[in-house]
Amino acid sequence: MSKTFYITTPIYYVNARPHIGHAYTTIACDTIARRQRMLGLDTYFLTGTDEHGQKIERAAQAAGKTPQQLTDEVSAQFRALWQRMGLSYDDYIRTTSERHKLGVQALWRRIAANGFIYKGHYTGQYCVFDELYVDAVGPGASCPECGRPTETVQEENYFFKLSAFEDKLLRLYTEQPDFIRPETRRNEVMSFVRSGLRDLSISRSTFSWGIPVPDDPKHVIYVWLDALANYITALGYGSGDESKYEKYWPADVQMIGKEIVRFHCVYWPAFLMAAGLPLPKAIVAHGWLLFEESKMSKSRGNIVRAETILDVLGADALRYFLLREIVFGQDGSFSFDALVQRYNADLANGLGNLASRTLTMIRRYFKGEMPYPSAAARTAADVAIAEAARRAIAEFHTQFEQYQFSRALESAWGLVAAVDKYIVENEPWALGEKGDEGSRARLATVLYTSAEALRIVTALAHPVMPEATAKIWTQLGLGDIKKVPLAELKWGQIQLGTKLGNVEPVFPRADKSAIERMQNMEEQQRGAPAVAEEVRPAVSAAAASAPVVSLPAAAPQLVIPDSRITIDDFAKVELRVGQVKVAEKVKGADKLLRLEVDLGTEVRQVVAGIAESYAPETLIGRKVVIVANLAPRKLRGLESNGMIVAASPEGGKAVLAGFLEDVAVGTRLK
Numbered sequence: 001m002s003k004t005f006y007i008t009t010p011i012y013y014v015n016a017r018p019h020i021g022h023a024y025t026t027i028a029c030d031t032i033a034r035r036q037r038m039l040g041l042d043t044y045f046l047t048g049t050d051e052h053g054q055k056i057e058r059a060a061q062a063a064g065k066t067p068q069q070l071t072d073e074v075s076a077q078f079r080a081l082w083q084r085m086g087l088s089y090d091d092y093i094r095t096t097s098e099r100h101k102l103g104v105q106a107l108w109r110r111i112a113a114n115g116f117i118y119k120g121h122y123t124g125q126y127c128v129f130d131e132l133y134v135d136a137v138g139p140g141a142s143c144p145e146c147g148r149p150t151e152t153v154q155e156e157n158y159f160f161k162l163s164a165f166e167d168k169l170l171r172l173y174t175e176q177p178d179f180i181r182p183e184t185r186r187n188e189v190m191s192f193v194r195s196g197l198r199d200l201s202i203s204r205s206t207f208s209w210g211i212p213v214p215d216d217p218k219h220v221i222y223v224w225l226d227a228l229a230n231y232i233t234a235l236g237y238g239s240g241d242e243s244k245y246e247k248y249w250p251a252d253v254q255m256i257g258k259e260i261v262r263f264h265c266v267y268w269p270a271f272l273m274a275a276g277l278p279l280p281k282a283i284v285a286h287g288w289l290l291f292e293e294s295k296m297s298k299s300r301g302n303i304v305r306a307e308t309i310l311d312v313l314g315a316d317a318l319r320y321f322l323l324r325e326i327v328f329g330q331d332g333s334f335s336f337d338a339l340v341q342r343y344n345a346d347l348a349n350g351l352g353n354l355a356s357r358t359l360t361m362i363r364r365y366f367k368g369e370m371p372y373p374s375a376a377a378r379t380a381a382d383v384a385i386a387e388a389a390r391r392a393i394a395e396f397h398t399q400f401e402q403y404q405f406s407r408a409l410e411s412a413w414g415l416v417a418a419v420d421k422y423i424v425e426n427e428p429w430a431l432g433e434k435g436d437e438g439s440r441a442r443l444a445t446v447l448y449t450s451a452e453a454l455r456i457v458t459a460l461a462h463p464v465m466p467e468a469t470a471k472i473w474t475q476l477g478l479g480d481i482k483k484v485p486l487a488e489l490k491w492g493q494i495q496l497g498t499k500l501g502n503v504e505p506v507f508p509r510a511d512k513s514a515i516e517r518m519q520n521m522e523e524q525q526r527g528a529p530a531v532a533e534e535v536r537p538a539v540s541a542a543a544a545s546a547p548v549v550s551l552p553a554a555a556p557q558l559v560i561p562d563s564r565i566t567i568d569d570f571a572k573v574e575l576r577v578g579q580v581k582v583a584e585k586v587k588g589a590d591k592l593l594r595l596e597v598d599l600g601t602e603v604r605q606v607v608a609g610i611a612e613s614y615a616p617e618t619l620i621g622r623k624v625v626i627v628a629n630l631a632p633r634k635l636r637g638l639e640s641n642g643m644i645v646a647a648s649p650e651g652g653k654a655v656l657a658g659f660l661e662d663v664a665v666g667t668r669l670k
């Protein structure tokens with residue numbers, strides 16, 4: 001039986017559509033999975049979507065959908081994108097699926113049976129955005145992770161005895177230093193655990209969008225316990241058929257972004273220890289993709305969609321760029337300029353050019369058959385290329401295994417550069433014109449050497465750029481690249497006399513308009529949010545690279561977007577807290593309500609387009625935000641003196657802005 005390899009991505013929240021931040025993790029895992037398959041391992045690659053919890057329930061409300069509708073829709077968007085990108089996952093887990101539910105409940109029962117769950121009362125702060133219990137005091141205290149106001153939760157909950165695992169966890173990190181990668185994250189986690197662990201509330205009872213607690217369905221299971229369990233429920237844990245679980249668990253690599261390190265490196269191993277189940281071998285955390293200087297994120301509205309890049313340059317360009325440009329583990333900036341520059345330099349002019357000129361010359365001078373190198377015509381330059389290739393193979397493997405994708409690719413592309421130089425210096429085109437026997441023998445050797453180097457770079461790069469390398473492989477006449485036994489790759493394996501396939505350009509050069517096209521496509525999308533969401537304070541690049549598990553996190557700083565206004569401009573808008581006293585439908589207007597709103601000093605008549613979202617009687621007494629200094633205007637003959645502030649999701653219903661804490665009528669917002 002061959003050795004197994006199990007790799008997972010985080011399961012992504014379905015509160016908004018995917019962007020290239022999600023693609024980044026998924027591409028990295030796909031690349032590793034493809035390489036492991038080429039190395040002959042029985043590989044299992046899992047991804048999926050995280051569909052429960054308060055965050056999703058609220059996103060659905062804001063979009064005017066049921067949670068089920070929203071999760072079905074967004075989960076389908078993720079799958080459609082991954083399929084379009086040709087990602088080679090073996091399974092896609094949805095946390096709303098029956099198989100997952102059964103597995104989570106089985107895990108709960110097992111942890112409970114081992115005595116690590118008890119009932120208690122929780123009173124404290126909760127951040128819905130991060131689905132995180134926060135050690136902060138006081139209503140409205142900011143979440144140390146994201147800076148948003150937290151909400152006070154006061155509930156009867158089930159608790160997990162996390163405190164019982166402090167020593168065991170520290171022992172794990174010490175005895176298995178590779179459990180958390182990279183080292184910086186390991187250090188953060190260790191100091192977090194050393195500072196003391198408190199028991200964790202693992203159920204909620206004030207909303208219902210989740211998996212019921214076994215034998216106590218008033219409670220739903222805390223979304224992170226639910227979500228983390230996906231890594232085993234997808235393998236059939238708790239389903240009755242655990243053959244896949246037996247075969248693949250524990251995972252070899254669990255890849256995540258650095259902001260969810262605590263959940264994966266503290267909670268997850270503690271849950272597994274409590275259940276008496278084996279722990280994953282490694283949690284590997286990468287950095288953030290930044291765009292316009294801050295973390296690319298749906299809530300910040302600074303996302304880049306993968307679709308745009310696929311349309312203009314293709315999936316391989318995106319894959320290569322992300323893995324080559326960003327030092328894995330660190331934050332890295334994305335820009336369309338850098339993408340196109342990298343594409344042209346390394347792919348169009350680099351690998352693409354090497355392939356097309358080598359193969360075109362073999363066609364022209366050897367009728368498309370791989371030429372035989374002649375020992376007599378061999379020079380030191382040929383030997384140097386063979387040596388460079390051997391080095392590139394060795395370095396590529398070492399660096400790749402250390403998750404140094406960028407350096408691994410740099411090593412392989414070092415070979416591309418060396419062969420380019422070799423071709424220029426050996427002038428095969430001049431040899432081809434000569435026709436004497438010596439020149440012909442030399443030409444055969446030069447083209448053989450170039451083709452062999454091309455073959456090696458292509459095989460190494462296959463996991464990174466599956467589509468383009470498969471094309472080059474076919475052009476080389478070598479069949480199915482997926483079947484190449486990568487562990488045996490070495491110089492001198494090309495079959496002499498092989499007939500080349502049709503030679504076609506693989507990476508057409510991108511001109512400047514490609515950048516503009518992509519920018520325009522994204523610009524158009526920006527105006528159209530897929531799913532309404534609260535706005536998260538923008539975090540600067542400096543704050544973005546701050547440690548993520550130590551508390552308190554670096555204070556978020558505001559980043560000024562392009563369509564900026566000054567503070568004075570903002571001060572011109574008088575926003576005040578009002579309270580609705582009267583609300584009624586406006587005759588003959590389906591969308592309008594007539595409201596009388598108390599501003600503390602006066603009662604205003606306001607006509608608002610919210611009749612489709614709110615029944616008038618539900619608004620009486622509600623505190624709202626009013627633009628108080630708006631010039632009056634007439635709607636359906638009624639004077640409207642001000643405007644009520646609401647979120648207006650595309651295609652969804654308006655949601656009124658409000659307050660979590662009590663605030664006096666008339667208070668100014670600034």
Ligand code: ME8
Pocket residue numbers: 009010011012013014020021022024025050227228229230255256257258259260287288289290295296297
């Ligand atoms: O956290 N840069 O889901 P999520 C790099 N459901 N990676 C990024 C990124 C960026 N700007 N933005 C997103 C969740 N990612 C939970 C996970 S797992 C049991 C539950 C990637 O939709 C990165 O992998 O917020 C990050 O950890 C993940 O998407 C967060 O996705």
